[in-house]
Amino acid sequence: MGVPFLDLKAQFATIKDDVLAGIANVFDDQAFVLGKYVEAFENECAEYLGVKHAIGVSSGSDALLISLMAAGIKPGDEVIVPAFTFFATAGAVSRLNAKPVFCDVQEDTFNVDLDDARAKVSQKTKAIIPVDLYGQCADMEGVMNLAREHDLAVIEDAAQAFGAVRNGQKAGTFAHYGCFSFYPTKNLGGAGDGGMIATNDDELADRARLLRLHGERPRYHNKVVGVCGRLDALQAVVLSVKLKHLDEWNKRRAEIAALYNNHFAANDKIKTPPVSDGNSHIYHQYTIRIPERDSVATKLAEQGIGCGVYYPVPLHLQECFADLGGKLGDLPVSERLCSTALSLPVFDRMTDQQVEEVSKAVLAAL
Ligand SMILES: Cc1ncc(COP(=O)(O)O)c(C=O)c1O
Known part of the structure; x- marks a missing residue:
């Protein structure tokens, strides 16, 4: 579908x-x-x-x-x-x-x-x-x-x-x-x-x-x-x-995130996004970390399942910042996230069935 x-x-x-x-x-x-x-x-x-x-x-x-x-x-x-x-x-x-x-950033948050x-x-x-x-x-x-x-x-x-x-x-x-x-x-x-x-x-x-x-x-x-x-x-x-609708929309996004977390709970290759103590997350993106991210993204795209890579290049390695002298290895966590982070569909009108369909496709693609 x-x-x-x-x-x-x-x-x-x-x-x-x-x-x-x-x-x-x-x-x-x-x-x-x-x-x-x-x-x-x-x-x-x-x-x-x-x-x-x-x-x-x-x-x-x-x-x-x-x-x-x-x-x-x-x-x-x-x-x-x-x-x-x-x-x-x-x-x-x-x-x-x-x-x-x-x-650098923290790998989980x-x-x-x-x-x-x-x-x-x-x-x-x-x-x-x-x-x-x-x-x-x-x-x-x-x-x-x-x-x-x-x-x-x-x-x-x-x-x-x-x-x-x-x-x-x-x-x-x-x-x-x-x-x-x-x-x-x-x-x-x-x-x-x-x-x-x-x-x-x-x-x-x-x-x-x-x-x-x-x-x-x-x-x-x-x-x-x-x-x-x-x-x-x-x-x-x-x-x-x-x-006026934002809180209700954000609440639905959090429900979707919880559904994803459940679908992925038994799979130890997928790292789901933790919520830090004291935080309530609005899931602008629901972003997992997985090995072989690019091949998973390709397989999802082949089935018409949207996903996003935010971000493929860490800022210290961007061409426009070359004069600042950043090199590969300087910020290892950011560099790793650029090849492992994958954002999955999340929007307030998304149905539970759609979440299930995406989750199954991700699990099958691993
Ligand atoms: C983290 C972050 N900072 C700044 C911006 C810039 O916002 P705008 O696109 O409205 O200029 C964005 C937008 O994508 C963002 O995600």
């Missing part, structure tokens, strides 16, 4: 009327950039996340860039970044002519290895970007302690973790800045690009708001050089509708 990796059409069918009504409002108003719908969505996010400020921006990548700029990161500064993450986490650092310094991060701190280190990969928080208390010891700014890359919780606190709210992505495939995904910065600090919030609008205040008077990083009203109305 086949199972898609992600089925956004099925989800859209359940909210179509509300989304189209919101879009019609924006067109009636003909006000498309920032404005009242963005402000309303920012307030809803701030309340949902339990933070003072939520600042709508143009993408998760721009959320990271603006946060680093607001944190005062300058050319030559070093910023510690895990090597096993999406490119944007490190790309934002390089855009400012600062230097990403890659650290896929999140930052604090011992290795600590070993990478130098006189030039100014910030660290922990990533809540696949939808569960990194050890944010540990990261904040490390940051306090060395006076580092912390930018939590919660792009994949909107709605995840750690010890009663929402992902993206632990650090000086939390950054989210509303890329359409995210658990809270828009109808195009979008992102959000969360912070409890009034001054940092003010700087981020200034920077997302070319550093302009008042209009056509530019205090600093910022970026064009605004969120559109069309995204805000779509996201406002979806936010």
Whole structure:
């Protein structure tokens, strides 16, 4: 039969009327950039996340860039970044002519290895970007302690973790800045690009708001050089509708993960993703570790079963970072994960039967 990796059409069918009504409002108003719908969505996010400020921006990548700029990161500064993450986490650092310094991750949680991060701190280190990969928080208390010891700014890359919780606190709210992505495939995904910065600090919030609008205040008077990083009203109305359903959708994803875990429990070749103490995981991805990952992925594809490889190349070995001198063997866990991690279909409308079909296909492919 086949199972898609992600089925956004099925989800859209359940909210179509509300989304189209919101879009019609924006067109009636003909006000498309920032404005009242963005402000309303920012307030809803701030309340949902339990933070003072939520600042709508143009993408998760721009959320990271603006946060680093607001944190005062300058050319030559070093910023510690895990090597096993999406490119944007490190790309934002390089855009400012600062230097990403890659650290390794924990093999089971896929999140930052604090011992290795600590070993990478130098006189030039100014910030660290922990990533809540696949939808569960990194050890944010540990990261904040490390940051306090060395006076580092912390930018939590919660792009994949909107709605995840750690010890009663929402992902993206632990650090000086939390950054989210509303890329359409995210658990809270828009109808195009979008992102959000969360912070409890009034001054940092003010700087981020200034920077997302070319550093302009008042209009056509530019205090600093910022970026064009605004969120559109069309995204805000779509996201406002979806936010109301997010917890229920995330709950279904966790049920699916539990079903997968059961199907795979008796097989010792498959390492299922553990949830760290105190975390609730939103399973942006359900990612297993298996030997011969590529041959399994090929066999699944032949049967029409979607799967994804996040990520095939660790950041220290990316061509664009060759000048940083990273070599094979530098970060062994990240390197290994790039050949063992396989993400399986997980989406809120997925049926138990589809989970069973995927699980059987994975077991047969081993
Ligand atoms: C971990 C991580 N950081 C940053 C981003 C960048 O977000 P965007 O695609 O909205 O720019 C993403 C998006 O995939 C991500 O997964």
